[in-house]
Amino acid sequence: MPRELVERAMRGDREAFSALLRTAAPRQYAVAHLILRDGDRAQDAVQEAFVSAWKGLSALRDPDAWGAWLHRLTVRACYRAARREKHRRSVELHVMPDLEPAGSEEPLTALLHRDQLERELDRLPIEQRAVIVLRYFADLPLDQVAAILDIPIGTAKSRQSRGLSAMRASMDASLEATQALAVERAS
Amino acid sequence: MTPPETRFERSVADLLAELAPSHPPVDLIPETEHAVDETRRWPRWLAILKEPPMRHRSHLVVGSPTARVAAIAVVTLLMAILGVGALVAGAQSPSPMPPEEVSAAAPVVFDGHIECGPEVRSGTTISAPIEGGGSGTWRRGYAWQQTATMSDPRLEGTHYASGSYDTYLLPSPGGDLEAKIAYRETQRIVNDDGAWQGSMITFVAPEERDAERATGTGTTANVLTYLLVGEGGYEGLTAIYDQVWDGACGFDVRGIILDGDLPPAEPFIPEQ
Numbered sequence: 001m002p003r004e005l006v007e008r009a010m011r012g013d014r015e016a017f018s019a020l021l022r023t024a025a026p027r028q029y030a031v032a033h034l035i036l037r038d039g040d041r042a043q044d045a046v047q048e049a050f051v052s053a054w055k056g057l058s059a060l061r062d063p064d065a066w067g068a069w070l071h072r073l074t075v076r077a078c079y080r081a082a083r084r085e086k087h088r089r090s091v092e093l094h095v096m097p098d099l100e101p102a103g104s105e106e107p108l109t110a111l112l113h114r115d116q117l118e119r120e121l122d123r124l125p126i127e128q129r130a131v132i133v134l135r136y137f138a139d140l141p142l143d144q145v146a147a148i149l150d151i152p153i154g155t156a157k158s159r160q161s162r163g164l165s166a167m168r169a170s171m172d173a174s175l176e177a178t179q180a181l182a183v184e185r186a187s
Numbered sequence: 188m189t190p191p192e193t194r195f196e197r198s199v200a201d202l203l204a205e206l207a208p209s210h211p212p213v214d215l216i217p218e219t220e221h222a223v224d225e226t227r228r229w230p231r232w233l234a235i236l237k238e239p240p241m242r243h244r245s246h247l248v249v250g251s252p253t254a255r256v257a258a259i260a261v262v263t264l265l266m267a268i269l270g271v272g273a274l275v276a277g278a279q280s281p282s283p284m285p286p287e288e289v290s291a292a293a294p295v296v297f298d299g300h301i302e303c304g305p306e307v308r309s310g311t312t313i314s315a316p317i318e319g320g321g322s323g324t325w326r327r328g329y330a331w332q333q334t335a336t337m338s339d340p341r342l343e344g345t346h347y348a349s350g351s352y353d354t355y356l357l358p359s360p361g362g363d364l365e366a367k368i369a370y371r372e373t374q375r376i377v378n379d380d381g382a383w384q385g386s387m388i389t390f391v392a393p394e395e396r397d398a399e400r401a402t403g404t405g406t407t408a409n410v411l412t413y414l415l416v417g418e419g420g421y422e423g424l425t426a427i428y429d430q431v432w433d434g435a436c437g438f439d440v441r442g443i444i445l446d447g448d449l450p451p452a453e454p455f456i457p458e459q
Contacts, residue, residue: 012228012436018220025219029211034203043212047219054223058303058436059234065248069241117202136196137203147242168195 006063009054017057020066021050027138028074034133035078037122045077052077071138072148075130082126113171120170128163131156230436231303231331232350236324236368239314265353294443297428299337301346303436307332308349323354323366335376339444341421344378367392374413381419383426387411411438414449423447 008016025046032042032049052073060069121129127149134145146156229237241249310328317323330349337343352370359365369390376383389411410429417424427449428442 014224017223021219021223022216025216026211029215030207033208034206039208039212043215043218046211046215047222050219051222051226054226055229056234056238057228058231059229059238059249062243062246062248065241065243068243069249072241113198114202114205117198118206121199121202121206132199133203136200137207139200144243150239150241164196164199167199 003063006060006066010057010060010063017054024067024070025050028070031071031133031138032074032078034137035075035126035130036081037129041081042078045081046074048077048080049073068144068148071134071140072150075134075149078130079126116171117167120167123170124163124166128159128166131159132163135160227432228436230432230438232329232348232370232372235312235329236326236352236370239322239324240312294445295339296443297337297339297342297440298442299335299339299342299440300433301430301438301440302334304331304333304346306330307347310351317354317356317366323356324368325353327351335440337440341378341380341424341444342376342383342426344376344382347375347377349373349375365392372411374415376415381417381421383415383417383421385413385415385426387413387430413442416448425449 005016005019009020028049029042029046032045033039036042036045049070050073053070060066121132124132130149131145134140134148135142140148142156142160143153145160146153149156151159228234238249240247306329308328308330310326310330313325314322315325328349328351330347333346333348335343335346350370350372352368355367355369356364357367367390369388371386371388373384373386410431412429413427415426415428417426423446425445425448426442427445428440430438430440433439
């Protein structure tokens with residue numbers, strides 16, 4: 001992120017801030033989309049994050065920290081969006097794929113693997129999902145993830161570990177069930 | 188890239204890359220730009236007040252955190268001092284005051300502009316949970332050197348501002364707890380002929396301030412009133428002025444210089 005743009009924006013230059021916005025918005029939208037698992041709410045969260053960034057930019061002491069701070073604002077906006085929507089309940093429809101048309105077991109297994117991972121990602125508490133997204137999508141080391149989320153690194157580690165464990169356990173259970181079903185149908 | 192440690196972690200990273208939208212919605216950037224255009228920036232003190240401290244790569248990039256224990260100690264001590272002070276003040280009888288003569292002298296009117304400036308004294312910022320819910324921020328000891336242009340040369344010079352504040356939770360009319368910030372700022376103006384010094388306080392809910400600013404309907408939250416007392420060559424003079432936030436990092440100033448002090452507001456205490 002060009003330091004000069006951030007410095008100009010810190011001095012109140014709206015054009016510089018727009019340039020930062022155009023550069024960073026796609027990535028922030030992807031992060032918000034993964035955390036919230038909803039396009040509309042992700043759009044609102046990103047908009048809220050950039051408005052917060054503009055309002056509070058004079059609190060930023062180091063222009064090089066712009067990216068990390070923006071991640072923090074985005075995640076915080078996602079948390080707020082999630083709280084606003086917490087009363088909503090979605091009905092999850094689990095569909096067991098039809099095994100008959102599958103050409104081979106490997107693509108089917110991969111498909112199930114991916115679907116189950118996605119489903120479990122959706123089921124994770126948002127605090128765990130935020131750690132997973134920042135760590136494995138934004139590709140940030142865990143100490144930076146902890147700094148962005150304003151939590152101790154031990155908490156970040158445990159959220160990462162719990163999130164990964166839940167995803168793995170669910171995926172393993174699903175694969176076992178699918179294999180059992182395949183064996184049953186073959187016999 | 189920071190390498191994922193296991194095959195499973197690579198699967199997760201691959202999944203996230205696959206699920207992530209490749210492009211944002213077409214209206215995201217223009218709508219966000221529009222929202223930013225409609226938004227005024229916070230002055231530095233408010234921005235620092237509202238932004239929780241953040242460390243990045245081992246150094247402080249936003250705010251200035253310290254231990255929660257210190258925060259609780261500071262707040263507890265402050266509340267104890269305030270409580271004792273209130274008890275002492277309540278126990279004292281007011282001394283009778285002579286009637287004041289009404290001054291016929293017209294005040295000198297001035298205006299000007301004060302712009303944010305660099306920090307000249309670092310302080311302490313503590314963010315910590317508040318008993319009852321949420322979190323609050325406590326700041327002590329910061330000072331900034333501001334840039335000021337005043338129509339009255341007596342108020343020109345080097346301008347300093349120093350401020351501290353605490354966050355409190357109190358019941359709102361609806362019954363919920365809401366955060367209020369009690370902020371005190373002292374301004375000092377120094378020039379070759381003397382100095383001016385005085386303070387203002389404000390007690391605001393950050394959310395109310397946001398709403399007022401967003402809709403442009405704000406009044407009290409955007410106007411800060413100062414009373415500065417002259418020293419040296421300005422001994423016996425009083426400057427009273429409003430600072431109105433300009434939407435960026437500065438304030439428009441308008442006020443008066445009085446010869447003397449404001450008339451006292453004598454407390455009324457019924458005779459027993």
